[in-house]
Amino acid sequence: MKEQLIKLLLKEPGAFVSGEKLSEELGCSRTAIWKHIDALRQDGYRLESAPRKGYRLIEVPDMMKAHDIKIHLATKYIGHKIHYFDAVPTTQKEAMKYIQNGATEGELVVTSNQTNGKGRLGRVWNFAQAKAIAMSLILKPDISPMKVPQLTLLTAVAVVRALRKQTNLDVSIKWPNDLLINGKKIVGILTEMQAEPDLVHSVVIGIGINVNQEQDDFAEELRDKASSLFIESGQTYKRAELIAEVLNEFEGLYDLYLESGFSVIKTLWESYAISLGSHIYARTAKETIYGLATGINDDGVLLLEDQEGQIHSIYSADIEM
Numbered sequence: 001m002k003e004q005l006i007k008l009l010l011k012e013p014g015a016f017v018s019g020e021k022l023s024e025e026l027g028c029s030r031t032a033i034w035k036h037i038d039a040l041r042q043d044g045y046r047l048e049s050a051p052r053k054g055y056r057l058i059e060v061p062d063m064m065k066a067h068d069i070k071i072h073l074a075t076k077y078i079g080h081k082i083h084y085f086d087a088v089p090t091t092q093k094e095a096m097k098y099i100q101n102g103a104t105e106g107e108l109v110v111t112s113n114q115t116n117g118k119g120r121l122g123r124v125w126n127f128a129q130a131k132a133i134a135m136s137l138i139l140k141p142d143i144s145p146m147k148v149p150q151l152t153l154l155t156a157v158a159v160v161r162a163l164r165k166q167t168n169l170d171v172s173i174k175w176p177n178d179l180l181i182n183g184k185k186i187v188g189i190l191t192e193m194q195a196e197p198d199l200v201h202s203v204v205i206g207i208g209i210n211v212n213q214e215q216d217d218f219a220e221e222l223r224d225k226a227s228s229l230f231i232e233s234g235q236t237y238k239r240a241e242l243i244a245e246v247l248n249e250f251e252g253l254y255d256l257y258l259e260s261g262f263s264v265i266k267t268l269w270e271s272y273a274i275s276l277g278s279h280i281y282a283r284t285a286k287e288t289i290y291g292l293a294t295g296i297n298d299d300g301v302l303l304l305e306d307q308e309g310q311i312h313s314i315y316s317a318d319i320e321m
C-alpha cells in the first residue's frame, strides 16, 4: 500500500493529489490514506498536506527499505521480495539463510551498514554511516556450475550500465569484476554458489557500491585506490534508485543470457573493459606475468600474451596496469 501511495504521488511531482483521488485509486478510506501518509513521514518522506488540496510529495529520503526500492523497479521477478537490514555482518550470509528457508529466484538482501563483509581473496568489505550499498541477489539458474563465473561478468555489465545511466560518470570494468571511475574502485562483486558437480542449487551475487562516502570515510590506506560516486561527481545519490536501476538492467541481461547464452554479454563486457588491449601485470598466487591482455574466453578467463608470444589463461589474479 505504501508503495502504491508513493507511486501515485510521484506520478505528478510537486503537484497536490486530493485525498479523495488517493482513496479512490487505492480502494481505501481517507482515514486510511491519512494513516499511511503519517507512516511515510515517519519513514523520512517529506509530504505537505493542505486543506481541500490534498497531499504532495516534497522529498524522498535516502532509504533502502523494500518500498523505497520498489517504487523505481520495472522488473518481472528480480527484486520483488526484498529483505532490508539497518546493519548486518554480511548480506552474503543472510542470503544463504534465506536460501535454506526456501527463498526463490530474485530475492534480495540489502543493508545500510555492513560490519563483517566479504571481499574477494579473503579481503573485507565494510562500511557504516548508511552512505553505501551492500546487497546480495539470490539466483537459481539452470546452468552448469562451470558457467557460474559468467554471471559475475553479466553483473558487472548490469552495474556499469545502471551507474552510467544514473550518474553520467565514466564507469568501466577492470577484470575480473571491479568497477572503476578515474582508476579508483567504486564497486566490488562477489559470486558464491551452492552446487553439486553437475547441478547449481543457488547462486548469491554480492554487490557493494560506494555511493555517498567522503574521502574521510575511507581508511587512509584505501584512499588512493577506492572512491565513491559522491567523490567523483560532487553529487549525492539516492541509493534505492541506484539499486532499482541495477536490478532493472540485471533482469534484462539475465533473461537474454538464459535464452541465448553468453556471447552478447561477453561483447558488452569487452566494450566496457579498460584492461583489454593494454599491457598489464597479473599477480597470481604463484607468479607475476606481464603481457598484453587480449580478451576473455567464454569462462571469463583473462587471456594474456607475454613477450614471447605465449598465451596465459589467468583464472584469478590482481591486475596492475
Ligand code: BTN
Pocket (backbone or CB within 6 Å): 089, 090, 091, 092, 114, 116, 117, 118, 119, 120, 121, 123, 125, 133, 134, 135, 136, 177, 178, 187, 188, 189, 190, 205, 206, 207, 208, 209
Ligand atoms: C571485491 O573484493 O571486490 C568484492 C566485494 C564484494 C562486496 C559485497 S557487499 C555485498 C556482499 N556482501 C558481502 O559481504 N560482500 C558482498
